[in-house]
Amino acid sequence: MQDEKSGRAPAGPVSMAQVARVAGVSQQTVSRVANGLPNVSERTRERVLLAMEELGFRPNFAGRSLRSGRYNSVGLALYNVEQFGNLGTIKGVLSAAGDVGCAVTTVEMDDRAPLSLAEATRRMAGLPIDALVISMSLKSDDFEDFVPQPGLSTVLLTMYEHPRCTTVDSDQYGCSTLLMDHLAARGHREVRFVGGPAYSVDSTFREKGWRDALAARGVDAAEPLRGDWTADSGYEAGAALAGDAAMTAVYAANDQMALGVVEALRDAGRRVPEDVSVVGVDDSLRDTVPHVGLTTVRFDLVARGRAAVEQALLGTAPSYRPRAIRIPPTLVERSSVAEARR
Amino acid sequence: MQDEKSGRAPAGPVSMAQVARVAGVSQQTVSRVANGLPNVSERTRERVLLAMEELGFRPNFAGRSLRSGRYNSVGLALYNVEQFGNLGTIKGVLSAAGDVGCAVTTVEMDDRAPLSLAEATRRMAGLPIDALVISMSLKSDDFEDFVPQPGLSTVLLTMYEHPRCTTVDSDQYGCSTLLMDHLAARGHREVRFVGGPAYSVDSTFREKGWRDALAARGVDAAEPLRGDWTADSGYEAGAALAGDAAMTAVYAANDQMALGVVEALRDAGRRVPEDVSVVGVDDSLRDTVPHVGLTTVRFDLVARGRAAVEQALLGTAPSYRPRAIRIPPTLVERSSVAEARR
DNA sequence: ACCGGGAATGAGTACGTTAACATTGTGCCT
């Protein structure tokens, strides 16, 4: 049985040599046609293109990059794929890679494999990639010893800084400054904090930003509460906070918890924002809740992914020096913040 | 200046031949060590490993796969990356690929390039992949002519069926059956539908499921409303629906719109679920809204991604026959559905 | 002492591509 579209039945992958034979030219001429080089006569080009079509030729990636030494692909090592924010980051990575004609080669680092940076790098080093972006929740001590693969430009998506790798992240500290300034400008001094789980690096940086902002204004930080990012855990925190008569504002480390806090405060008879102001982080409720009123902060996650890829590709140049890039957040002002009562 | 870790400064990528020279063995022996083959004496193995370490050897992907003809990678063509559900699907793709030691090579098909299936396949065909998964919003007519790249096992993530490619999707029709059965069992006959935008294929299938379910019970379908997936658009639809005295239930095509419908109905003085029952799709509010009460339907998106990769890899066997796989949803019963008034 | 056998290792080759160089053909200028 023959392929109904072509006269010949191509068995397995088709090489340039086979196309050349059919077209009656040399293999080199096929290469020239495949790469759109100019020095081919129109007649020959057509003959070759026809033969390609007929045989179903597709260029062999391995042969091509063995010759060129380039892969036109960026590596992406992901841990915790389903975590909030990864989709935007992935979009940015794909988009920036696509801009320069690169694909993205991704590997999920799950719990089957060890999670160390060194291990992740080793696994990625054997893949067809020109540069590497690593997105993993990292403990600080992992950094001390880490040495990137020599000859493989590496960027880390993290708030920590590294002497030999560029690091890129949304500014998880700066978002607190932004929100606390916003609250302070409206007379809020006693601001409580509802964080994420203790192991969360992002939450830790947001908490530090909150703490420093209070300290800068000479306010003692009241004990922060801790949720698990869910709205229900925010509700619990809000219920616990409702009795605190001193505080005038609550800073929840994400919007879902902030929504829970608002609900709990209202259920406890405290009005938002008249009695208590509430702010969150992420702007994740925009399309999700009708008439969102939550004042929050938005990260440009796509820019985060884009920056990572751009730096990783820049890093292939020998003169490149590692740097730390922090994508600034923007304030999204809605109606959950009012002037503090005196 | 020398590399501080090794005696020699490796210039550029290191090949097996260079390692062999340093270790005083043949290139073939280095290959055996690199691949863990048994026929190497302990003494030689150690010498080679030492040389590898010293030079910073990493196996060349291109050479390896040129020889083997395999890439150990699955291609993923994505359109509309940030669309709901993609993160779970990506997780499933990565996870299933990782299970068999494969990476995932992804390209975003954005509006710079034409969106046709043929075009996407052509672009992916030159990448280092053994099989291909395509996730694009597809119009039905794209299918008629589409012929997958010969020799490249291809799976489409879509509800449409294709004679020559396996297609995989969450059952966007079956979710309606599930919800309508649930409502019917509680005496609901007049069920209104709030769909997504007209171009959405998913919404179209959900609407068809709703329509067929009504027809099966001899109920004339009242004109469906249309939102844009956001909670606010759901609110508008709910406000328009509130005056309909005949209906006893609303089926919104996603949870965010369903939440808007609930809010609007309550603002209009109709109780949920006592007066009107409301159901949604996706179970996307679970952690997002405190005390979610919405009855909805959950898709196993990870399973969707996993199935796509599994079928794509199975498709590399010559005896494989294309099929259509629909991942069934599960009902998530909460408190927005009650017995219909008589 | 000789031979057979198996383990360790090496030599040669092919995978598909592209760069560099070589060759042929064509037309134009002097």
Place this chain on the structure above:
DNA sequence: AGGCACAATGTTAACGTACTCATTCCCGGT
């Protein structure tokens, strides 16, 4: 007419790996 420039095409070599086969070496059995 002779030669020169340039375009079109062909030839050769090399990229790094792993398969197949050949060789060497050592040991034990007779």
